[in-house]
Amino acid sequence: MTGATHRSAEEIGRTERGPRPLPELGEPRPGRQPEVVDTVLDNGLRVLAARHGSVPMVELRLRIPFAGDDPSHPARAEVLAETLLTGTERRDRVRMDTDLAAVGGTLQASVDPERLSVTGDALASGMDTLLDVLNDALTGATYPEHEVNGERERLVERITVARSQPRVIAREELQRHRYGGHPFAREVPQAADVAEVTTEQVRELHRRAVLPRGSTLVLVGDVDPHEAVDAVSRAFSGWQSTGSARELPELPPVEGGDVRLVHREGAVQSQLRFSAQAVPRTDERYPALQIANLVFGGYFSSRLVENIREDKGYTYGAHSTFEFTPGNGTILVDADTASEVTAAALLEIRYEFGRLALNPPTTAEVESARQYAIGGLLTSTSSQAGLASTLMNLAALGLGQEWLASHPDRLRAVTVDEVAEAARWYVPTAFTGVVVGDADQLGGQLRGLGGVTLP
Amino acid sequence: MVARVLTARTEDARRLKDMVEPQPHRLTLPNGLRVVLAPDAEPGADAPGGPPVVGISVHYDVGFRSEPQGRTGFAHLFEHLMFQGSESLEKLAHFRHVQGSGGIFNGSTHQDYTDYFQVLPSNALERGLFLEADRMRAPRITEENLRNQVDVVKEEIRLNVLNRPYGGFPWILLPPVLYSTFANAHNGYGDFTDLEQATVEDCAAFFDTYYAPGNAVLTVAGDIDVDHAAELVHKHFGDVPARPVPERPSFDEPYPETQQWGRHRDPHAPLPAVALGYRLPDPVEELDSYLANVVLGEILTDGDASRLQQRLVYRDSLVVDIHAGAGLMGAPLDARNPDTFTITAAHSPGVSTERVMEAVDSELDRLATEGPTSEELSRVAARWSAELYRDHDRLISRTLDLGSTELLHGRAELVGELPERVGAVTAEDVAAAAKALRPETRAVLEIEPTNDSEGGAA
Numbered sequence: 043m044t045g046a047t048h049r050s051a052e053e054i055g056r057t058e059r060g061p062r063p064l065p066e067l068g069e070p071r072p073g074r075q076p077e078v079v080d081t082v083l084d085n086g087l088r089v090l091a092a093r094h095g096s097v098p099m100v101e102l103r104l105r106i107p108f109a110g111d112d113p114s115h116p117a118r119a120e121v122l123a124e125t126l127l128t129g130t131e132r133r134d135r136v137r138m139d140t141d142l143a144a145v146g147g148t149l150q151a152s153v154d155p156e157r158l159s160v161t162g163d164a165l166a167s168g169m170d171t172l173l174d175v176l177n178d179a180l181t182g183a184t185y186p187e188h189e190v191n192g193e194r195e196r197l198v199e200r201i202t203v204a205r206s207q208p209r210v211i212a213r214e215e216l217q218r219h220r221y222g223g224h225p226f227a228r229e230v231p232q233a234a235d236v237a238e239v240t241t242e243q244v245r246e247l248h249r250r251a252v253l254p255r256g257s258t259l260v261l262v263g264d265v266d267p268h269e270a271v272d273a274v275s276r277a278f279s280g281w282q283s284t285g286s287a288r289e290l291p292e293l294p295p296v297e298g299g300d301v302r303l304v305h306r307e308g309a310v311q312s313q314l315r316f317s318a319q320a321v322p323r324t325d326e327r328y329p330a331l332q333i334a335n336l337v338f339g340g341y342f343s344s345r346l347v348e349n350i351r352e353d354k355g356y357t358y359g360a361h362s363t364f365e366f367t368p369g370n371g372t373i374l375v376d377a378d379t380a381s382e383v384t385a386a387a388l389l390e391i392r393y394e395f396g397r398l399a400l401n402p403p404t405t406a407e408v409e410s411a412r413q414y415a416i417g418g419l420l421t422s423t424s425s426q427a428g429l430a431s432t433l434m435n436l437a438a439l440g441l442g443q444e445w446l447a448s449h450p451d452r453l454r455a456v457t458v459d460e461v462a463e464a465a466r467w468y469v470p471t472a473f474t475g476v477v478v479g480d481a482d483q484l485g486g487q488l489r490g491l492g493g494v495t496l497p
Numbered sequence: 498m499v500a501r502v503l504t505a506r507t508e509d510a511r512r513l514k515d516m517v518e519p520q521p522h523r524l525t526l527p528n529g530l531r532v533v534l535a536p537d538a539e540p541g542a543d544a545p546g547g548p549p550v551v552g553i554s555v556h557y558d559v560g561f562r563s564e565p566q567g568r569t570g571f572a573h574l575f576e577h578l579m580f581q582g583s584e585s586l587e588k589l590a591h592f593r594h595v596q597g598s599g600g601i602f603n604g605s606t607h608q609d610y611t612d613y614f615q616v617l618p619s620n621a622l623e624r625g626l627f628l629e630a631d632r633m634r635a636p637r638i639t640e641e642n643l644r645n646q647v648d649v650v651k652e653e654i655r656l657n658v659l660n661r662p663y664g665g666f667p668w669i670l671l672p673p674v675l676y677s678t679f680a681n682a683h684n685g686y687g688d689f690t691d692l693e694q695a696t697v698e699d700c701a702a703f704f705d706t707y708y709a710p711g712n713a714v715l716t717v718a719g720d721i722d723v724d725h726a727a728e729l730v731h732k733h734f735g736d737v738p739a740r741p742v743p744e745r746p747s748f749d750e751p752y753p754e755t756q757q758w759g760r761h762r763d764p765h766a767p768l769p770a771v772a773l774g775y776r777l778p779d780p781v782e783e784l785d786s787y788l789a790n791v792v793l794g795e796i797l798t799d800g801d802a803s804r805l806q807q808r809l810v811y812r813d814s815l816v817v818d819i820h821a822g823a824g825l826m827g828a829p830l831d832a833r834n835p836d837t838f839t840i841t842a843a844h845s846p847g848v849s850t851e852r853v854m855e856a857v858d859s860e861l862d863r864l865a866t867e868g869p870t871s872e873e874l875s876r877v878a879a880r881w882s883a884e885l886y887r888d889h890d891r892l893i894s895r896t897l898d899l900g901s902t903e904l905l906h907g908r909a910e911l912v913g914e915l916p917e918r919v920g921a922v923t924a925e926d927v928a929a930a931a932k933a934l935r936p937e938t939r940a941v942l943e944i945e946p947t948n949d950s951e952g953g954a955a
Contacts, residue, residue, distance in 0.1 A: 048705035051697045055637040059736075061585040065627050067598060068620035071549040071720070096538060096547060097886040128801075135811070139802040143876035146883025148800075165883055192811060199817045199845060202767040206662040206948075308764050308948065311652070311660040342602075343593045352589060355648025358656050378656050410597035417599015417618050424548040425891045 073420055076429065078443040079267040083275055085282050086255025090433050090442065091270035092262045095426035100166045100263035100270075102149075103434040104176070107256055107287040108158040109225055114243075116155070116228045117235035121194055122244045122252075123153040126160075128189040130182040135189060138175055145171045149179075155226045156290050156367060157438070158252065163427070166264040173277035180252060181280045190241045198233045205230060208306065208378070208478060212313035215304045215476040220296050220317050226367075254278065256286035258437045262430040293370050295319045299474040300495045301388070303488055305481035312384040312479030314391065316375040318472040323366045323439050329452040330460035331467060336411035337403040338362050338394065338468060339375055343410060346394050350377060356387040366439055373467065381480050385487035388477065388494075395470040402462035416450045521899060521909045522723050526731065528739040529711025533899050533909045534726050535718040551719040552896030553625045554614040555633065556904045558714075559707035560607045560832075561685030562748050567694070570687015573606040574650050574695055575703050579613065580604065581642040584635035588642060591628055598624055601893075606685065608825065608832040610904055616893050619720040623729050626717070630733040633710060638700045647692050654686050662765040666944060667772035667841055668825050674759035675774040675940035680748045681835060709740035716900035716909075719892050749834055752776050757940040762947045768817065770843040770944040771850050773857065775934045777823055779834040781906055788919055789926035790838055791829045794822035795877040796869050796927065797840070797860070802876070804860050809842065815853055816842040833905055838934065850943050858936060865932035868924035878920040885916055 076094040083089060108119060127149055128135040142149060145168020151160045164172040204210050210230060217227035259278075261270045296319040321327050332340075339346030339362030350356045360377035379387040403411070423429040423446070436445055477484065481497050488494040522534040537547030564571040580602075582588040595602045600617030615625045658664035669684045676682040715734065717726050778786035797805045798821045809815045819842040823829040844853055889895040889912075903909040 048702045051638040051701040054701055054704055055584055055635050057584060057635050062627070062631070064585070064594060065623040067624060068622070070618060070620045073548050095890050097890045099883060099886050099890065136802040136807070139800045140872065140876060143800060143802070143880050146879040146886075148880075163883070163887060165879070165886075189811075192814060195814065196810070196817050199768060199843075203662065203817075203843065206765055206767045208660055309660060311655040341596050343589070343596045348589060351649055352645065355645045356652070358649055358653040378652070378660075380652060380655060410593060413599045414596045418601075420548060420599065420618055421550055421601060421616050421892075424550050427887065427890070 075447050076262075076443070077267055078433075079271050080442045081271060083254070083278070085278065086257075086286065087274075087278065087281070088258045088437065089271050089274050090258070090260045090437060091265065091267035091274075092429060092433065092443070093265060093267055094262050094429050095264065097426070098166045098264045099163055099426060100169045100172070100261055100265050101426045101430035102160070102162040102164075102172060102176070103260040103430050104160040105258045105434055105438055106158040106252060107156065107289045108153060108251055109155060109288045109290040110251070111225055111291070114235055114238070115225070116231040118239050118243050118247050119153045119158065120197060120231045120236060121190060121239045122247055123151045123158060124193040124197060125185050125189050125244065126151045126179050126183055128193070129184050129186040130178045131184060132178055132182065133175070134186075138179075141171060141175055144168070147172050147175075149176060155228055169261070169265060169270065170273060170277070173273060177277045177281060180278070183248060185241050185244050185248070187241050190244060194236060194239060197236050201230055201233045201236065208309070208311070208313050211304070211306060212315050212476060212478045215302070215478060216315045216317060219302050219476050220474055221293065224291070224293065226290055226293055251288065253283035253285060253287040254281045255283050256289070258434065260430050260434045260437065262433065263426045289368060293367060296372050296474065298471045300493050301475045301477055302495045303481055303484060303497055304476055304478045305497050306478050307480075309381065309478070309480045311378050311380050312477055312484060314377045314379065314384070314388060314475070314477050316391065316473045316475035318373045318467060318474075320364060320371040320373045320467055322369055322371045323364075324441065325371070327460075327464060328371070329449070330456045331464040332364075332415055333408055333411045333453070333456055334398065334403060334461050334464040334468070335362050335364065335373065336414060337407045337461070338398045341411070341414055343414075345397065346375075346391065349394060350379075350387055350390050354383075354386075354390065356380075356383045356390070366435075368439055375473075375475075381483045384477065384479055384484050385491055388488070389491060392470050395468045395473060398465045398468040402465045403458070405458055408456070408458050408461050412453055412456065415453050419446070419449060522727075523909070524727060524730075526710065526734055528735070528737055529709065529742065530734055530737065531714045531903065532727070532730055533714060533716045533903050534721065534723050535716065535895070535899055535909070536721050536723055537719055547720050549619045549720050550616060550892055551619045551622050551625065551717065551721055552614065552616050552892040553622075553629060554612055554716045554896045554900045555629050556610050556612045556714045556716070556900040557708055558610055558712045558745065558904055560609040560611060562608050562680045563707065566679050567691060568699060569683050569691045570650070570685065571691070571695060571699065571703065572611060573686065574646060574692060575700060576604045576606045576611050576613075577646040577650060578638055578643060578700060579632050579636055581639075581646065582637040583632040584637065585631045586628070591632070594624060594628060600625065608685070610901060612897060612900065614893060614897060616896075622717070622721065622726065623733075626729050626733045629715070630737060633708065633713070633734065634737045636704060638697055638704070640697050643695065643697055643700065647695065650687075650692060651689060654689075658686060660765070662763060662767065663770060663944065664763075664765070666770065667774070667839055667942060670759070670761050670944075671772045671774045671837070671839065671940060671942045672825065674757050674942050675753065675776070675837060676750060676835070678748070678750045681750060705740065706743055709742050710734065710737045711739060711742040714900050714904045716896050716903070718896040718899060747834075752938045753940065754938070756936055756938075759940065759942045760945055761942065762945050764947050766944055766946040767948065768843045769846055769850070769946060770841065771853055772942040773840040773854070774940040774942070775838040776938065777836045777838050780830055780836050781833055785918065785922070785926070786930070787823065787830075787836075788915075789922050789930040790823045792874070792877050792919060792922045793864070793927050793930045794829075794838070795881065796864070796873050797821040799877070799880065804864065805840075805857065808860055809853065809856050813856060815848050815856055816844040818843050830905070831901065846946075850941070854936075854941070861931045861934055865928050868928040871924070874922070874924060874927070878916070881919050882916040
């Protein structure tokens, strides 16, 4: 194709010396555990601060449990998150952004059925400014009328864009399918509900629900952890509450059942989404289940990816992950496939569920997954941002740095038999799910396969 | 306030330079392979000591601008094939060895280069180098694997382009409006018909032409000892045979002489959108002018206080979202000349493209005549330094930045110098950059929603 003379593919793939042996691994060098202070302030806010990383930055994560039963809660919460950082008694929207920018900082708020979350960062020398701006919003957000009105209108449009994304549609359908009317299923608010939200409702929600007690703040970076906790304590002294921020009501267990086919007009690819009940992260069976999940579809070298991508070419990516909430854990499996191979992919996924349970992971499979899990802890927490997010995810489940530090040993202790035991969570009857795609094209084949509810 | 920021930013720039740039070590093997070795900062009095992790990347000097007519998407398809086995490694072995050592891997195809990378616990350094060397020396390209990866790539394109709203916006859709040559204008993901016609013979020719060791940069960063790493590099890459390195063509072409218009009908998009594309100064030959455009992009749309957010989003409510910046793929300094400055926005059906453009033009005019304020410049410089720190705190980003900068600019050191150079951009420089974004030489791409069902599930 380039015109020049070249070797054939056979010639390229062969050398005189022939194949070479894979080098052995060296002695692992243990990572140094970061110094972490983990404490609860007088106002009930849990603070985790860690010195970590190689750059003069600080990462901030704030989690405020933010559940609500009222059907209008998701819309009000969404408008609140969009306008939390748009004005206080002391700063308008531009002032907030300018003060943050002066210390190389950013702050962003977002909300889901579980929590209101603020993510931020700044030069470590600007941590006090970062905390001051955040405290200003938490204790003095005014929700200016014109900002609320503007964001509300934009939200209505953004919601329309969100709901045009196949992955958003699929997630919404799966949540409804496995949790029905539970508040956890209400992720993207309804545009009509958002259009009704008033400034006074947002202010009322802030007063009632933006509370320190039960919330968690994580700071990671080029900071002294004790001094960082003192700085938070000083900056947030005016943020007080007697009541606690509200956690999500308990989730019912996911029950296995038929997959529901959902029609999407004009789809050329289908979203396959499955879920089954698992154990909480705090459960002693979790390390074995983590390894079983990796072998199933939790990394590239898994049975599922090697089958439906590398052997059959049905998908660009297939994944199997856990979703943890306090006291609960579920398995989520996803793959997107062209309409013409969707039914075939569904069949292969079911086959792999059954195969994992009946033909459990071999010693070699367990060892590979074990090393990946241990190495993954190292690579994912090597950056400040990575450690901050990891600590927050653990804190939300009532865990801390000591769990992170001891998890490699838990993984090393897992036996092949324990993985085989954990693999039983994958029996095909444990799963339910949805397929989103062109039902006109998929219906016939899926009906033939069975276990699928057609629209 | 401003003075304090200026001081902080100079100190930060200096500090970053010391940290990111503990002068990367460099060597060139007899076969032409360029090597950049960037250990974590030497353990000093207050250095925390880096995590026991290494980053390895190989950048080949070929991207999708180099693929021939009739073979759109070939550079990317070939990237997939480089993971499909080599003389010492069966299919699937690369993935299994990286992940089974506790590491992660990936590759990506850009306009002017293709990269491959791994992040591993540092005890797997030699294994990681072995895996890269084996496929540089003797990749195993078979008909079966080619057909399999054509299917996988088509699924990737369905996922990222065909089955979603705003797929390929603007990186696939804007270039054919702004550029007239095949190299610059064509779709780098490729047409399905072209992908299906790719042959094993094409792959062999592409590899022999572009994947010579002299056409690549190997970067090793993180928890390494320089001498030991250099020894391992010689051991594993030393006997990759030298091959001729192709002469790199210029992809330059004349600027458009009139405003160019294009329209794309998107069956999944619920809102109209527009992309404006402008030519940029040569990123390599005119770096400081190029950086003035980087600063301009930040002043226009970074943060709530930025000009276009203030005007088009908050004040006039013309658009839902807006973004401006240098680079077609979302990041500046990712390509050689020609490169593209883009402004993209999604807006309500009730707002015309012309109204959005008028507002953008009036803000550009204001910046061209008055220049930015010193507070705006400080804001950009501080955020940019901070963002670079964050980026480089991630070993994978640091490794890839050093490699691509060495490849495109010939000097990995530039990575550490950028904060200072961005900080040195003046109000006049930004005004000149704004003035150069002229309507008569730009491309306008409109996204027209054609979906009646609002894209939702029925």
